[in-house]
Amino acid sequence: MKLNKIHHIAIICGNYEKSKEFYTEILGLTPKNEVYRQQRDSYKLDLEVNGQYQIELFSFPNPPDRPSFPEAAGLRHLAFEVENIEEAVEELVKKRIEVETIRVDEFTEKKFTFFADPDGLPIELYEK
Known part of the structure; x- marks a missing residue:
């Protein structure tokens, strides 16, 4: 396959x-x-x-809540690639979305951050 x-x-x-x-x-x-x-x-x-x-x-x-903290087995998060993470975060903050501090992946040296959807599903932004 x-x-x-x-x-x-x-x-x-x-x-x-x-x-x-x-x-x-x-x-x-x-x-x-x-x-x-x-x-x-x-x-x-x-x-x-x-x-x-x-x-x-x-x-x-009436779907059950998704266990996120502590993380449960299964799908961990959804990730989207962005061109410029600072601009993406600024846009989310203007829309009143709480975003974690931008970090750098120690292996790829690319910037990334997380925020959550209305149900607490973690969403990652990862810079191209």
């Missing part, structure tokens, strides 16, 4: 409207297709990152 690329990442949110606003208005992802699945009482929103379909945002009634 040969894997070509990651096709998409699925995220289940606690408050669909709040998360939809976060991913589209705060992060600037482009909505491509939104459906309501009545049998599941669930919305599904397909989002593009830089012109590529990559994230599915789901809502379900």
